[in-house]
Amino acid sequence: MVRYVYPFEEGDGKNKMLLGGKGANLAEMTQFGLNVPPGFTITTEACLAYLEHNRLPQGLLEEVHAAMREVERKSGKTFGSTSDPLLISVRSGSAMSMPGMMDTILNLGLNPETLQGLIAHTGNPRFGYDSWRRFIQLFGKIAMGVSDERFDEAMSAVKKRVGAEQDVDLSAEDLKALADDYLKIIKQETGEEFPLEPYTQLEYAIAAVFRSWMGKRAVDYRRQFKITKDMANGTAVNICTMVFGNMGNDSATGVGFTRNPATGENVTFGEYLVNAQGEDVVAGIRTPQPISRMAEEMPDLHRQLIELRDKLEAHYHEVQDFEFTIERGRLYALQTRNGKMNARAMVVTSVEMEKEGLITREQALLRVNPALLEQLMVPTLVTDGKIAALAQGLPASPGAASGKVVFDADTAEARGKTGEKLILVREETKPEDIHGFFAAQGILTSRGGKTSHAAVVARGMGKPCVSGCDAIHIDVRAKKAQIGAVTLSEGDVITIDGSSGKVYPGRIPTVEAEFFEELKTLLGWADEVARLKVFANADTPRDAERARRFGAKGVGLCRTERMFNDTARLPIVQEMILAETLGERQAALDRLLPIQRSDFIGIFNAMEGLPVTVRLLDPPIHEFLPTASQLEFEIEHLRGLKRALRNMHELPETLKMLDPELHKQYVDSLDNLEANLAEYQNENRFDGLIDRREAMLQKVRALTEVNPMLGHRGVRLGLTHPEIYAMQLRAIVEAAAQCMLDRVDIHVEVMIPQVCTSQELIRVKAQLDAELARIEKMRGLRPQIAFGSMIEVVRACMRAASLAETAEFFSFGTNDLTQATFSFSREDAENKFLPFYQENRILRENPFEVLDLKGVGRLMEMAVRWGRETRPNLKVGICGEQGGQPDSVRFCHAIGLNYVSCSAPRVPIARLAAAQAKLREAEYDPKILL
């Protein structure tokens, strides 16, 4: 004989398939000693039997009756009693949470007679009649299929009749009359009388819950969320004694957190209302009290509450979010679940619970979602969500910032010097805007994706950026921007949130990031556990210092081209590019050499004792030049100025004759103007400027490529123009030598970008060896410099065994590798079809944010394996943007990488993710690649 009914004392709290999630939870709470109102669960098997035969299975009602008798015994109340009636709630509950599938029926067991008992007990006729009419409506709808509309009409009619504005304005009498109307409606709609006998009500309710499993809403929901029969099959029914918080001043209702979910502080947190039901909180008539007040107001109940709290944490080893009701001095737990907390609270509670012995150190590390830590690394907006955003762009670099709008980098630099807070607003940014990045608090662009220049540079600097905000129309010359009806002028204040992509008018306060003690403790534990090391991408000494502060154990990617992008240096770089002869190019390189050397010395010093991996020049060289259209505009502009200047000088002679007075004024202002234009007074100088730009324009056109991503860049450029890499290698070697002389402990590594065949590595290695031999001869010392290869070209993965003959380490550049593996140009994809692909689940994730395991990951796994066949101790890392993404970190751990390198703010995320990867490595399934 199958058993269909389990009192909460007997149900198996682990068997959600049989009891549903809610039933299992009620059984578990009851059994570990919480005061849960008596009740029982009817199993999902009973539901399936009902659905199969379209009637309640044999024996079920007998079991229900027996269980009800037990409930009566425990509660001391009697079902159907007219003096102290037992009232119950009836709820559905399957193994998977299916919100909105079915409502709860409360106060089942009410009828005109038992109602009088309820009124007597609460001393509140209005509450009694309100409960009664609500029960009729809910039961009528759920168990008898009458639509809400009819009830709402009746409600409106009553309100109109008595002139009430709101439901709460209705008196007990009004509600009594309404209940009568409701009963008539049910008779009209169904032809049936409303069942007044409590057990009949219960039988109706159970069958209704069972049927709801096959209702359209539930079936659609399961289809939508792909809930299969092995995940949830049938619904259970939970029958629970109603308890009332409105039975007098020794009764109350409330919700609590076992710890503060905003700060993590170890004090019970929450709100309660004395002599009230849950509806009162919702109706907003009375203001709830903080639980801290309870110690004074109701010390005994407060003691019970603390006891409940301690039992919850002792049992669940986790912060709980619970609901309770106090009925006549007795506290009942109604529900509990793991508490949702912000990042800070998660970290604090993890560390404190570990110290309290409530959880192990492993559990402390595993319970914090690493992605949450991003909140802690950047400033966040303090907003109540009521300020409407002006526009929505792409969340390109996290964090929030407010400042005055500026439309060009020069203005940003000028105004920034006076300490003004600024937001640089551009259509898109170029390398020559870099001084504007330094001066501004945040960047907003109207074009470009998450990998646009603006996004990448901002992320590198850790400044907030919203990119591709195409609702903004910028007129640089007028220094205005239009967003819908709003016009922004230079100096207007806006706030951008790079974490959400939103742009707000005015200044919104922000909270700065803080590396608090518990976070340091937790990440310290993480570092002890993790096998995978976490490095940071850093291009300047300042970046390197920051990376160290964030706990990076090295610099995994130092992009030498970033050093080129500096207002002081860019002209030299452009000179190098525009050089017509090797001699001219060498002259420019000779000027760059000391600059790069001193950068390297700075970075090596900042990272003393830790490895620094320097990547030689990577991007196509035309990226260091202005665009053709910008040059065309400048040339046109210069020509206009030249014409204007000539006219200025011609005009006075005519003017002198016509109006001597005006002429004098004009000449005065002209003097002023000329002082400003001093540099350009001589027409020849204009011509020189124009000529230089025209030469540059020609070069820009010659260097333009059809597919720059796949063009003449990286080692290809390094080999065809060997003097560039020679200069960079010399700067690295000389910097390393200088550090050695200064007794700085350095660990320098050089890596080569865009490698596709081992010959490329062999040639650059020869250049490095030549520089090392040179320094040894000149200064008598030879720095140890490891030599490695970026793996960002698919062919490099295929040729890993061969590359590892020359390379001492590999570093996966997963940004480029992802582009090549998918044949997706990131900029084009994110602007054109990738959103469609994600919405339509053609691809589950954006592979530029989350490493694509089945394509890119599989290539990586092969490359690591093949590379180590040649060189077993090959060091392997990843320096793409996914390096700081937790799932990607987990994968990198699984395939045996030595390190991940990411932007500094993501270092803490990666550190925690690396520890979790180690702790969960047994769960890793290599089939994930197939």
Added chain:
Amino acid sequence: MVRYVYPFEEGDGKNKMLLGGKGANLAEMTQFGLNVPPGFTITTEACLAYLEHNRLPQGLLEEVHAAMREVERKSGKTFGSTSDPLLISVRSGSAMSMPGMMDTILNLGLNPETLQGLIAHTGNPRFGYDSWRRFIQLFGKIAMGVSDERFDEAMSAVKKRVGAEQDVDLSAEDLKALADDYLKIIKQETGEEFPLEPYTQLEYAIAAVFRSWMGKRAVDYRRQFKITKDMANGTAVNICTMVFGNMGNDSATGVGFTRNPATGENVTFGEYLVNAQGEDVVAGIRTPQPISRMAEEMPDLHRQLIELRDKLEAHYHEVQDFEFTIERGRLYALQTRNGKMNARAMVVTSVEMEKEGLITREQALLRVNPALLEQLMVPTLVTDGKIAALAQGLPASPGAASGKVVFDADTAEARGKTGEKLILVREETKPEDIHGFFAAQGILTSRGGKTSHAAVVARGMGKPCVSGCDAIHIDVRAKKAQIGAVTLSEGDVITIDGSSGKVYPGRIPTVEAEFFEELKTLLGWADEVARLKVFANADTPRDAERARRFGAKGVGLCRTERMFNDTARLPIVQEMILAETLGERQAALDRLLPIQRSDFIGIFNAMEGLPVTVRLLDPPIHEFLPTASQLEFEIEHLRGLKRALRNMHELPETLKMLDPELHKQYVDSLDNLEANLAEYQNENRFDGLIDRREAMLQKVRALTEVNPMLGHRGVRLGLTHPEIYAMQLRAIVEAAAQCMLDRVDIHVEVMIPQVCTSQELIRVKAQLDAELARIEKMRGLRPQIAFGSMIEVVRACMRAASLAETAEFFSFGTNDLTQATFSFSREDAENKFLPFYQENRILRENPFEVLDLKGVGRLMEMAVRWGRETRPNLKVGICGEQGGQPDSVRFCHAIGLNYVSCSAPRVPIARLAAAQAKLREAEYDPKILL
């Protein structure tokens, strides 16, 4: 005791390491019965012993003496005899041919006494003294180290003294005196007397040959060509009896081919001179006779020659290129080697030799290099190499053509209608130039690589194309082009050779391709042997017919976008692209549907009985629009016209007052002009034209991508704009249904480009199924249409197992796959760094021409393996350009592909290569991928 000397009768003809290539060859010829002048070979071991101890090894001279005695016996002459002296040649010869390493010494054994014997025998004193002075000079130089200069001075002095212009003007007496001068020079330079004793001469000569092995020239040569010791170690010395073709009218000298190397005809081919030595041929005093004359002139010798020829072919089973001398009625074979022939001769001789039983069918197939067949598929230039090329571009599409220069497609179309032969000359071509391709005989561009639009379209049409010829500067408006000092105007005739990339002035005759009988036979045999099938890429019914003529067993790639590129269709396609609403787009598609359907019906009919694989739209959509700069130019031009037109109407009023006569003339001509401009008379119409172009310009800018190769194209476009693929699928399905009704035997396959994940396939498959269901409902029949995926994205290789769940076949698009695997944009790479990479051996081959096995090939191998794990009968082919390249065909065979598909002219190459791949499959080493 080591043996150092082997008479030709005893040497092992296979042991080139010991005897050198020449010695082994002489031994082999002697032993299989050719009449080779008596002689012997001194081994390379003797050379090594000499070099080690710096003296001739013990016993060598004794062996040489003994061998010389044998030679004397066989020749009936005596070394050093004054009446009938034995003279010998001394030649070096190592295992590897090293041209120019050392010259030959002829007539060794001459001295003033033996010279008289030679004169007596030849009856030619002048020949005697000339031989003598030549011997002194060669011996002096090679064996005694005297430089040529001194001898040349003496020669000049003698010529001056006797007033001779050329060497041949010197008499016997002059030469005698010259020889005496030479002897004095040797004494002066070396302090030694010239050795007159024959055996001393021989000893000197042997040592000199040995030393030459370590001479600078030889050492450099071996380093340059990486000839290691296991390839050749030391040189042998070959001593051979001199024979003389100038001993009278029963003597002669000549060279022959056993078959005609230009036509393959089975007749001995060559030239000879009666009573002459080889020098006479070189000196050009007498004209050699064709060997066919010998039968009449010297029937007995001709018989000997035919005997020699038969022996050669019977022994070598290969056409031979041989040298012979006839001395007093006796024919001597001096040398033989495999004959070099043109493609036609190779094919003809293969088939004939197989029929004669001289070689097997397998040998017949293996001896023709498939790449040679390209010569036979395209017109070739008939040039003696004396016409200098105007410029050198890239050989973008093979074949030669002459025609008048035209600079735009419209002119080409207009002039082509009158039957003029034209060459379309453009900076680069765009889809809207397509009618120019149809009208022109060949295409020449100044920009773009081998995969530029011009190159790809020309190859597809089988028309010659030279691309990227950057020496040409084109001024389209002036209709002029400048190449260095040469100016080409419209109508000037040039010739282009797409096989060499050369551009010539004027018309150079060409020979048309011809599918001759023997070629058909050979390819028929190939088809019987091959496992790999050969398909062709064909985009139109005309292409398909041509493919069939070339022996294609199907169409492996039918590019539907090519059908869009037609002057009549492009405007509709542009309308579709420019459509602002789905309705407008659908209207354009509805007009394209019948056009595509009728194309498909044409192709399916042309390929009846064979498979046709249709690829849905692939390229980014902006490729169907003009470039931004072209539109800007057109807009500017239209505006100018509009202004001009207005001025034309304003001017007359003024003119009327000033000069009524001129006004009348002007109005008359204006009427004419207006008739021409009728279309534009109304300014509003100008505005309409300008507006349309401005709208297009805006769209072009919006569609512009950073990396179009990796952009919004192929299935990505197909999914975001499903109406396009829907139209194409409907056209295919309806065409198939029509063919079924017409009882045409069709085998239609649809394939999807740029696939990276199986969801993409599943979605398009659903579209196809919907169209099939629709036609079934409408017409009661359901065409069988196979559904497959292009594999041209790296991720598709990785996901092959998953894609094969939906795809019934794979087709590797190795053009794109190569770009993605290398991260090389072909257009950028071939214009920028790829030539440098090849010159510097960073990459051995251009991977866009020869499939890169270690990168792309390895990916392909994995994809085939994984795909067939899911679907064992998965059909797999390749449709990239490498599909017709013999090495790539061999690889495709090895990894189990079912077919290769290439352009029609390459089909014969691929057919032969497929057969060879099968015949050589045992030699295939899978390690080639590592």
